[in-house]
Amino acid sequence: ILNVEQSPQSLHVQEGDSTNFTCSFPSSNFYALHWYRWETAKSPEALFVMTLNGDEKKKGRISATLNTKEGYSYLYIKGSQPEDSATYLCAPRTSGGYQKVTFGTGTKLQVIP
């Protein structure tokens, strides 16, 4: 089982603030990293899949970076809006056969209007 850590556990920001949070994972046998957004009363929804060291993905005001050598990924939200309120989950994948998916416990973001 992978040791996946996300920090902070929760975060309150004012509307318009920019914020970021971290996903840490073992760097050995890295294959891919997924970010998901989980809004209350909805299903988790895929944001990004990242595979290469130095990868950077962007979707609107949300972007993510990846460092596979040190085993972390950052998710950034620029100019947070109330609709960004959600739990953000990361799930790394390792190489070497089909591994069970391990999700981090998530970062719960609350954007205050």
Add this chain to the structure above:
Amino acid sequence: KAGVTQTPRYLIKTRGQQVTLSCSPISGHRSVSWYQQTPGQGLQFLFEYFSETQRNKGNFPGRFSGRQFSNSRSEMNVSTLELGDSALYLCASSPPTGKQETQYFGPGTRLLVL
């Protein structure tokens, strides 16, 4: 394309009973995974099925079992329910495009054990 569907959406059972949850994946997806989420916990992996075979299993007791049918629909069964089994159960399907498959989640079944 229709999304992942799960039935039932809500369920109330009593301790000692058993329950079966159903998941229909997105058309063309052959991998179905099941997760449990309890308050304060992240998504805990239960098992994954691919082409009717269990490909991976999480650290859950044998009371939790599953299966997948030839049309990729999957069922999860929990026998001898305990209060601690109260949780949101999510299933997710993935396209057969390799190991970096994105998971597409259903709406979940919320199980309450009294």
